[in-house]
Amino acid sequence: MKRIPIVANVLEYNQSVAHDVRRAMGSHMLALNLLSSPGAGKTTLIEQTAAALKGEIRLAVIEGDLATTLDADRVAAQGVPVVQINTDGSCHLEARQVMAALPQLRLDHVDVLIIENVGNLICPTEFDLGEDAKVVVTSLTEGDDKPLKYPGAFVAAQAIVVNKIDLEPYLPVSTQELRTAIATINRHAPVIALSCTTGAGFDVWLDWIREALRAKRAKM
Amino acid sequence: MKRIPIVANVLEYNQSVAHDVRRAMGSHMLALNLLSSPGAGKTTLIEQTAAALKGEIRLAVIEGDLATTLDADRVAAQGVPVVQINTDGSCHLEARQVMAALPQLRLDHVDVLIIENVGNLICPTEFDLGEDAKVVVTSLTEGDDKPLKYPGAFVAAQAIVVNKIDLEPYLPVSTQELRTAIATINRHAPVIALSCTTGAGFDVWLDWIREALRAKRAKM
Numbered sequence: 001m002k003r004i005p006i007v008a009n010v011l012e013y014n015q016s017v018a019h020d021v022r023r024a025m026g027s028h029m030l031a032l033n034l035l036s037s038p039g040a041g042k043t044t045l046i047e048q049t050a051a052a053l054k055g056e057i058r059l060a061v062i063e064g065d066l067a068t069t070l071d072a073d074r075v076a077a078q079g080v081p082v083v084q085i086n087t088d089g090s091c092h093l094e095a096r097q098v099m100a101a102l103p104q105l106r107l108d109h110v111d112v113l114i115i116e117n118v119g120n121l122i123c124p125t126e127f128d129l130g131e132d133a134k135v136v137v138t139s140l141t142e143g144d145d146k147p148l149k150y151p152g153a154f155v156a157a158q159a160i161v162v163n164k165i166d167l168e169p170y171l172p173v174s175t176q177e178l179r180t181a182i183a184t185i186n187r188h189a190p191v192i193a194l195s196c197t198t199g200a201g202f203d204v205w206l207d208w209i210r211e212a213l214r215a216k217r218a219k220m
Numbered sequence: 221m222k223r224i225p226i227v228a229n230v231l232e233y234n235q236s237v238a239h240d241v242r243r244a245m246g247s248h249m250l251a252l253n254l255l256s257s258p259g260a261g262k263t264t265l266i267e268q269t270a271a272a273l274k275g276e277i278r279l280a281v282i283e284g285d286l287a288t289t290l291d292a293d294r295v296a297a298q299g300v301p302v303v304q305i306n307t308d309g310s311c312h313l314e315a316r317q318v319m320a321a322l323p324q325l326r327l328d329h330v331d332v333l334i335i336e337n338v339g340n341l342i343c344p345t346e347f348d349l350g351e352d353a354k355v356v357v358t359s360l361t362e363g364d365d366k367p368l369k370y371p372g373a374f375v376a377a378q379a380i381v382v383n384k385i386d387l388e389p390y391l392p393v394s395t396q397e398l399r400t401a402i403a404t405i406n407r408h409a410p411v412i413a414l415s416c417t418t419g420a421g422f423d424v425w426l427d428w429i430r431e432a433l434r435a436k437r438a439k440m
Contacts, residue, residue, distance in 0.1 A: 038257040038341050038370060039362025066342065068368050089372065091342040120342055121258050122286065122311040141361040142259025148288050150258060152309065167390055
């Protein structure tokens with residue numbers, strides 16, 4: 001009987017492409033994979049990060065979306081090189097898509113590459129994109145039970161941004177309660193509470209990026 | 221060469237089980253499949269619906285979650301029969317899971333069954349659970365670009381609940397802008413704007429349920 005070849009494991013294939021992506025990106029550049037629910041504020045975070053780091057750190061962005069170039073348009077308006085990946089209905093980015101996007105960017109002119117994943121707190125978790133760190137963005141408006149209910153993403157995160165803290169006075173949940181919930185799932189990732197509306201806490205986020213870039217390059 | 225059987229289409233299989241679920245539920249009962257991002261407020265909507273309809277409409281709930289019984293516990297506290305499905309990491313409910321849950325409920329004592337899907341605006345869209353209507357819950361805090369960016373869920377919805385409208389004064393987006401965005405994707409589904417915190421608009425939601433139940437039974 002003829003042996004039929006089977007791609008046994010989509011994740012295994014993805015992992016091997018992720019290694020190639022990591023090699024292609026090299027050691028001078030920091031790559032972040034941003035995960036969140038729809039509407040947690042990833043794009044706004046990227047817009048404001050680009051504005052704040054202009055002239056200091058050269059950013060590039062890969063935007064993952066089911067459909068539209070709405071997010072890429074917003075980021076491009078900040079003067080940042082951006083590549084849009086439309087997944088055409090698929091619920092997460094895969095390493096092969098990032099690999100295909102890389103030639104669109106002049107990598108030797110990039111210090112930090114931010115990959116904005118599809119808005120989904122579940123499926124992207126399993127797919128290594130060749131990033132140095134996964135960053136989960138959660139917004140205070142989503143409540144304090146999300147770390148327990150969606151543990152995969154929170155466990156995998158190397159940093160957790162809590163966005164929309166300016167709305168705390170109007171919500172039935174506090175930043176402190178959310179911090180406590182996160183700590184039951186992930187004690188190691190720094191939790192960076194901020195508001196993209198008021199700018200509160202934003203410096204802590206920028207310092208985290210600076211330090212992560214420094215640490216990456218120190219390994220060279 | 222031996223022919224190797226292949227389950228060609230997971231969705232096809234799901235669809236056939238969904239027909240069985242629909243038959244098992246019968247025509248006296250209305251079944252709603254609630255879809256949303258994590259943290260849009262599905263569970264709170266169910267809690268308050270149960271409280272408001274007590275003594276008028278007999279509710280039962282199936283809770284879909286990656287992990288925990290947090291949501292089921294909240295719903296059970298309202299005195300409503302509830303079955304928890306833990307998907308163990310899977311990103312959506314399937315009809316076979318609903319089928320397995322049905323024997324836990326006394327269906328002849330249920331007027332409306334609410335199925336709370338896993339918090340995910342993408343993957344659950346494709347899976348018919350045997351429901352009469354898909355209801356998308358979106359919160360104003362998620363912004364007005366979600367209908368365009370996650371069109372599948374919004375197209376599939378027979379009703380769209382816009383939650384958290386009490387926060388409108390503090391957000392860069394208005395309920396009217398979100399309504400306009402929804403109308404570009406789905407002109408037919410009623411858009412029910414409400415706040416589970418203040419109760420504003422909640423009567424419109426309750427009336428929608430009453431009318432949907434009446435219409436279902438009128439088809440008998």
